[in-house]
Amino acid sequence: MKKRVLSGIRATGRLHLGNYLGAVKGMLELQDNPEYETFYMVADVHTITTPYNIEDLRKNRREVIIDYLSLGLDPEKSTIFQQSEVPEHIELAFYFSSVVTIAKMQHLPTFKEKVKQYPHNSTMALLNYPILMAADILIYKAELVPVGIDQEPHLEVAREIARRFNQDFSTDFPQPQRFKTEGEYIPSLTGEGKMSKSVEGSYINLTDSLETIRKKIRAVPTSSTSGGEKTEGVKTLFTLLALFSPKSHEDFERKYEKGNLQYLELKDFISEIIFRELEPIQKKRKELEPNKEYIDSVIKEGNEKAREAARETVREVKDKMGL
Ligand code: TRP
Numbered sequence: 001m002k003k004r005v006l007s008g009i010r011a012t013g014r015l016h017l018g019n020y021l022g023a024v025k026g027m028l029e030l031q032d033n034p035e036y037e038t039f040y041m042v043a044d045v046h047t048i049t050t051p052y053n054i055e056d057l058r059k060n061r062r063e064v065i066i067d068y069l070s071l072g073l074d075p076e077k078s079t080i081f082q083q084s085e086v087p088e089h090i091e092l093a094f095y096f097s098s099v100v101t102i103a104k105m106q107h108l109p110t111f112k113e114k115v116k117q118y119p120h121n122s123t124m125a126l127l128n129y130p131i132l133m134a135a136d137i138l139i140y141k142a143e144l145v146p147v148g149i150d151q152e153p154h155l156e157v158a159r160e161i162a163r164r165f166n167q168d169f170s171t172d173f174p175q176p177q178r179f180k181t182e183g184e185y186i187p188s189l190t191g192e193g194k195m196s197k198s199v200e201g202s203y204i205n206l207t208d209s210l211e212t213i214r215k216k217i218r219a220v221p222t223s224s225t226s227g228g229e230k231t232e233g234v235k236t237l238f239t240l241l242a243l244f245s246p247k248s249h250e251d252f253e254r255k256y257e258k259g260n261l262q263y264l265e266l267k268d269f270i271s272e273i274i275f276r277e278l279e280p281i282q283k284k285r286k287e288l289e290p291n292k293e294y295i296d297s298v299i300k301e302g303n304e305k306a307r308e309a310a311r312e313t314v315r316e317v318k319d320k321m322g323l
Pocket of ligand 1 (some may be wrong): 006007009010046130132133137145146147151154240297
């Protein structure tokens with residue numbers, strides 16, 4: 001039997017560079033490895049755990065799938081689906097919640113952060129976020145999860161639930177591990193924190209033109225000197241450089257050490273190499289977009305395939321729990 005992989009991205013908008021480098025690159029690598037069976041979803045149910053706009057969600061739960069396809073996820077190799085179309089995830093999450101304490105969930109750093117961000121929306125759905133994520137993964141008995149490093153606390157919860165369930169109900173859930181990518185942490189363009197959809201000016205969209213990318217990269221705060229300890233903004237530039245052009249990284253590093261680095265030259269070089277990687281993705285999206293029937297059929301088939309696999313696990317769990 002092939003080992004399984006699951007990953008997902010919330011439907012909060014079109015994907016950005018951080019999603020691509022932190023998650024999708026790992027998804028692609030595993031999709032192309034014949035040792036794995038890959039399940040990739042848009043986490044539309046997770047999107048409702050924080051305040052959202054209905055029309056945006058309706059649009060984005062489809063847009064993310066089109067982004068996936070443009071980035072190279074292949075329905076011939078991967079099961080590409082929408083979380084809410086496999087309601088067994090929610091059912092399993094409820095069964096899982098019977099072995100998780102409220103205190104444990106309240107103390108997760110990811111929960112605390114969201115509560116700080118939305119102080120009037122500290123809901124049960126938000127508290128249950130990690131349990132639903134554990135169900136997403138374990139319903140396919142997935143062993144590998146390509147996601148960014150910020151998701152590690154959620155994976156730990158999934159492993160704990162798996163252990164508890166195996167002990168109490170004799171199930172055979174694996175201990176899912178994070179599949180790391182080189183770009184597992186993409187810093188924000190503001191020089192503070194990570195690249196994130198919820199922070200304006202922090203991210204590059206996959207659809208950005210060269211001109212837009214140049215404008216955003218030029219706005220990264222740098223320094224009036226070069227050499228010595230790097231400021232956060234300068235570190236961000238070097239991180240991007242290392243990811244997109246490891247060869248040039250050394251050259252610029254040397255210039256930096258010598259104290260004769262021209263930041264504008266470095267910034268425009270980075271903008272150029274990022275755009276060069278995004279250009280074919282943008283072209284593919286333009287070709288795909290008008291092909292509504294094809295997209296619909298990919299989604300429909302993916303949803304059905306995922307559901308079939310999910311049903312099997314839920315049937316087993318119910319039986320073992322005495323239901
Ligand atoms: N929590 C993830 C994020 O914010 C999204 C997600 C939901 C996910 N379910 C998942 C990721 C299952 C991996 C596996 O990025």
